Amino acid sequence: MATKIFHANSDAETNRVAAELVGRRLQSLRSRGSGTTLSLGGQASVGSSASRGRSEHMDYDIQPAEFSLLRKGGPENGQMTDALVFQNGRTWSGTGRSWRKVAFRQPSWEPAPQRGRPR
Numbered sequence: 384m385a386t387k388i389f390h391a392n393s394d395a396e397t398n399r400v401a402a403e404l405v406g407r408r409l410q411s412l413r414s415r416g417s418g419t420t421l422s423l424g425g426q427a428s429v430g431s432s433a434s435r436g437r438s439e440h441m442d443y444d445i446q447p448a449e450f451s452l453l454r455k456g457g458p459e460n461g462q463m464t465d466a467l468v469f470q471n472g473r474t475w476s477g478t479g480r481s482w483r484k485v486a487f488r489q490p491s492w493e494p495a496p497q498r499g500r501p502r
Contacts, residue, residue, distance in 0.1 A: 385471040390464065391453040398447035405469055405482050408444040413437050444480065454486070462489040 389401050417433040445467065456464035464487050475483040 387469045389450055389453075389467045389469070391455045392450045395447065398450040401450055401467075401469075402443040402445050402447045405443070405445050405467075407441045409439055410442045411437060411439050445482065456487075456489045462491070463487070464489060 387401075387404065392398055392401075414436045415434070418431065420428075420430045420432075422428045422430075450467070453465035453467070454460040454463050456462060466485050466487065467482050468485055469482040471481065473481060475481070477483075
């Protein structure tokens with residue numbers, strides 16, 4: 384099985400390639416609108432209108448920009464780092480997709496003490 388793990392990345396080309404690898408999916412978009420009109424001409428009148436719509440199109444299942452929004456760990460992120468794990472041919476339970484967002488806790492560590500120079 385081909386497993387790819389993507390962490391936070393700000394390189395646009397790498398993120399586009401990752402989004403292409405994950406693939407495209409039918410996306411639904413909903414829209415709503417409303418308006419009110421007031422006419423103070425010869426005869427005063429008030430009107431209102433409302434509309435709703437829905438459209439579908441193929442788009443990236445994961446937008447390339449999402450890779451740059453993953454947590455990078457460190458104290459500012461509570462020692463947590465995010466990743467998107469992709470496995471070709473696998474459907475992850477709970478998502479029904481070939482990818483899954485996961486989080487890793489970074490272990491706390493202290494730098495090793497510097498040793499003196501050998502004489």
